[in-house]
Amino acid sequence: MVQKVEKIWLDGKFVPWDQANVHVLTHTLHYGLAVFEGIRCYLCLDGRSAVFRLREHVDRLFDSAQIGDLKIPFSKKEILEACKETLRVNKLKEGYIRPLAFIGEGVMGVYPGDNPVRVAIATWSWGAYLGEGAIEKGIRVKVSSYTRHHVNVMMTKAKISGNYVNSVLAKREVMKMGYDEALMLDTEGYVSEASGENIFMVKNGVLKTTPLTSILPGITRDSVIQIAKAKKMMLVEERFTRDELYTAHEAFFTGTAAELTPIREVDDRIIGEGRPGPVTKDLQAAFFEIVRGKNLDYREWLDYL
Numbered sequence: 001m002v003q004k005v006e007k008i009w010l011d012g013k014f015v016p017w018d019q020a021n022v023h024v025l026t027h028t029l030h031y032g033l034a035v036f037e038g039i040r041c042y043l044c045l046d047g048r049s050a051v052f053r054l055r056e057h058v059d060r061l062f063d064s065a066q067i068g069d070l071k072i073p074f075s076k077k078e079i080l081e082a083c084k085e086t087l088r089v090n091k092l093k094e095g096y097i098r099p100l101a102f103i104g105e106g107v108m109g110v111y112p113g114d115n116p117v118r119v120a121i122a123t124w125s126w127g128a129y130l131g132e133g134a135i136e137k138g139i140r141v142k143v144s145s146y147t148r149h150h151v152n153v154m155m156t157k158a159k160i161s162g163n164y165v166n167s168v169l170a171k172r173e174v175m176k177m178g179y180d181e182a183l184m185l186d187t188e189g190y191v192s193e194a195s196g197e198n199i200f201m202v203k204n205g206v207l208k209t210t211p212l213t214s215i216l217p218g219i220t221r222d223s224v225i226q227i228a229k230a231k232k233m234m235l236v237e238e239r240f241t242r243d244e245l246y247t248a249h250e251a252f253f254t255g256t257a258a259e260l261t262p263i264r265e266v267d268d269r270i271i272g273e274g275r276p277g278p279v280t281k282d283l284q285a286a287f288f289e290i291v292r293g294k295n296l297d298y299r300e301w302l303d304y305l
C-alpha cells in the first residue's frame with residue numbers, strides 16, 4: 001500500500017490527500033491518454049534533500065505531452081517548483097514524485113474536444129521497487145509473451161499512461177510464474193525494455209544497451225551511460241537478442257523506481273555468477289554516491305530542496 005502523506009498538488013493548489021479525487025467520467029480513465037513522470041528525491045549525506053535530474057524529468061514530461069498532443073496548462077518552471085513544493089509541504093526528506101497530466105471530464109467520445117487538461121503531483125515514500133534484496137542480490141527475469149509496442153502503434157518515447165497496459169500485462173504474467181520482472185522483446189524480436197526499466201548487459205568487459213529507437217529514453221539509462229563513459233568503460237548502444245543476453249557475464253536494469261537493479265537470472269539461465277558482477281557493482285556504487293551528493297562532479301544533476 002502506498003504510504004499516505006498530507007497533501008497532493010492538484011491543478012495548482014494543494015488539497016488534502018483524501019480529497020484529491022476525480023469524476024468517473026474523466027476522459028483519461030476511459031481512453032488512457034495521460035502523461036506522467038516518476039522522479040526520486042534522495043536524502044544526501046549533508047542532511048539536505050536533492051531531487052535527481054528534475055529538469056530532465058520535467059523536460060520529458062513536456063516532451064511526452066507534445067507527443068500525446070496535450071497542452072499542459074502550466075509552465076515547466078511551475079511544474080518543477082511544484083514538484084519540490086509537494087515534497088516540502090509533506091515534510092518528506094526522501095521520496096518518489098509522480099506528476100500526471102490527464103484529460104478531465106466534458107465530452108465522452110474518443111475525441112477529447114475541449115476537455116480540460118488537469119495536472120496532479122503526488123509524492124510518497126518508496127523503497128526498493130523490485131523487492132527486498134533486489135538491489136543487493138539481483139532479480140529473476142522472464143521474457144514476456146507480450147511484445148513491446150511497435151513505434152507506429154504506441155508512442156514509445158512518451159511516458160503515456162495507456163502504454164503501460166502492455167507493462168501491466170507483462171508484469172502480471174511473469175509475477176504469476178514466480179519471477180520478479182518482465183523483459184519485453186520488440187516487434188522484430190530484439191530485446192527492448194522491461195515493464196518499467198531499461199536494460200544493460202556486460203560481456204567481456206563491454207557494456208551494451210538497447211538504442212533509443214523504440215524505447216523510453218530513460219534518465220537513469222542516460223546517467224549510467226555518462227558515468228560509464230567517465231570511467232572509460234567500453235559501451236555500445238546496439239540491438240541484441242535474448243540468446244545474447246543469456247550468455248552475458250552481467251546484466252542490470254535501470255529506472256527511477258528500480259534505480260540500478262542487477263539481474264541474476266533470465267528465463268531460468270543464471271547470468272554470470274548469479275550475483276551482481278564487478279561492472280554492475282562499480283556503476284551501482286557510483287550511482288548511489290552521486291544521488292546522495294557524494295560526488296561533486298555530478299553536482300548539476302541534483303536539485304536541492
Ligand code: PMP
Nearest residue numbers: 196197198216218219220255256
Ligand atoms: N522504460 C520504461 C517503460 C519505464 O517505465 C521507465 C521508468 N520511467 C524506464 C524505462 C526508465 O526510465 P527512467 O530511468 O527515466 O526512470
